[in-house]
Amino acid sequence: MKINNICCIGAGYVGGPTMSIIAQKCPNIKVTVVDLNEERIALWNDPDVNNIPIYEPGLSDIVAEARGRNLFFSTDVEKAIDEAQMIFISVNTPTKTYGLGKGMAADLKYIELCARQIASIAKEDKIVVEKSTLPVRTAEAIKNILDNTGNGVQFQILSNPEFLAEGTAVTDLLNPDRVLIGGDTTPEGAEAIQALVDVYANWVPEKQILTTNLWSSELSKLTANAFLAQRVSSINAMSELCEKTGADVSEVARAIGMDSRIGSKFLKASVGFGGSCFQKDILNLVYIAKSYGLNEVADYWEQVIIMNDHQKRRFASNIVTTLYNTVSDKKIAFLGWAFKKDTNDTRESAAIYVADYLLNEQAKISVFDPQVKENKVLNDLNYLETRSSDLNKKGITVVEDAYEACKGAHAIAILTEWDEFKEYDWQKIYDNMQKPAFVFDGRNILDAKKMASYGFIFQSVGSSN
Helix, strand or coil: CCCCEEEEECCCCCHHHHHHHHHHHCCCCEEEEECCCHHHHHHHCCCCHHHCCCCCCCHHHHHHHHECCCEEEECCHHHHHHHCCEEEECCCCCECCCCCCCCCCECCHHHHHHHHHHHHHCCCCEEEEECCCCCCCHHHHHHHHHHHHCCCCCEEEEECCCCCCCCCHHHHHHCCCCEEEEECCCHHHHHHHHHHHHHHCCCCCHHHEEEEEHHHHHHHHHHHHHHHHHHHHHHHHHHHHHHHHCCEHHHHHHHHHCCCCCCCCCCCCCCCCCCCCHHHHHHHHHHHHHHCCCHHHHHHHHHHHHHHHHHHHHHHHHHHHHCCCCCCCCEEEEECCCCCCCCCCCCCCHHHHHHHHHHHCCCEEEEECCCCCHHHHHHHHHHHCCCCHHHHHHHEEECCCHHHHHCCCCEEEECCCCHHHHHCCHHHHHHCCCCCCEEEECCCCCCHHHHHHHCCEEEECCECC
16 A cells, blocks of 8 residues: 555644654655644744744754645644545553553543544544554554444554654654554555555665564553663662762763663763653553552562652752752752753653752742743643642743843752753853852763862762762
């Protein structure tokens, strides 16, 4: 089957960039990205491509090239579903906040709504592709909905999980380590798999396109994120020991990272990992293991989350302890709010939880992030429901200039590893702060000796300095 019309339901961090690359690399395929969020779609269609809602280096140029040619963004979901031969589902799958599996299981209500909508609209055979990160055997549930509520249409379900790292999503899409496609082992399933293989083969070498059964594909995504997150929590566990013993976690990471069996990636000690995937996917894995009675397996992976939460609390607590056991009415400047550099995504960002802890201690927080605006910062804090939105707004200020954020501050906390932070005039910042002036480097991006030479009392993660 030759695909010439694709629809993607969901214009977020996965759907938008992925479909933009497919459109750029496959000019003969019409790609329509649909979303019920009118404001989001309006931003994707903004004449100034710098205003698109997802910040990823290089993405705006790709959108500018393909948009209006064969890349379209629309709120007309029904029309796009009706016309498409292949439909990608790329909607949010948050961790459940209610009922059975609360706090661990993935909430699949948006996936189910998509499946029911596809079933009610489709008049011809369709290939439905799971692009969202989903629990194992979700495809089976989707297929049951499609087969039993549709119009006699035949559906093939494929699993095509994303392995993007935010901040490098464009590079990851253009030069992926692998593209994973799972499907049924029937002849019809094999034909559907090949149709999607042919799409990716426009720019990805076929040796890097891996095909599996559905269940292996779904579980591979959860496992990949679990393994990566485990490395972050492992090196962060060692960072605390390094601080107590006088070792330097960066030196330890470099030493073990040179072992080819281990490698250097994801051995960067920090205030903790964030983002939409790691915590959600590990909790999902924990829930699946518990549902099969594999309690030891569940406990093992849950410890990765426990360690990550501990690292965030430890960082915040250390600020209070170092500032003479009180931050009440003291100005603490946050440099960075996004969960990592080169993205405007703040989901599960360590900054949210450090701020929440310090606000409980009655600190006054001033935030600067080059890509995150005030409404997102306040929404992140309000989502925790720790205090009223009025108290959050009273305790936190978001500014558009880093020097303004730091002016008059007692301490600076670096929560995101933006490259520009390393280039600041730190002497100027020191001169305009309260004394003694403290810097807590939660991302280990600044030179400790240089910062001390300016006059700062400087602390980084995993070093006793």
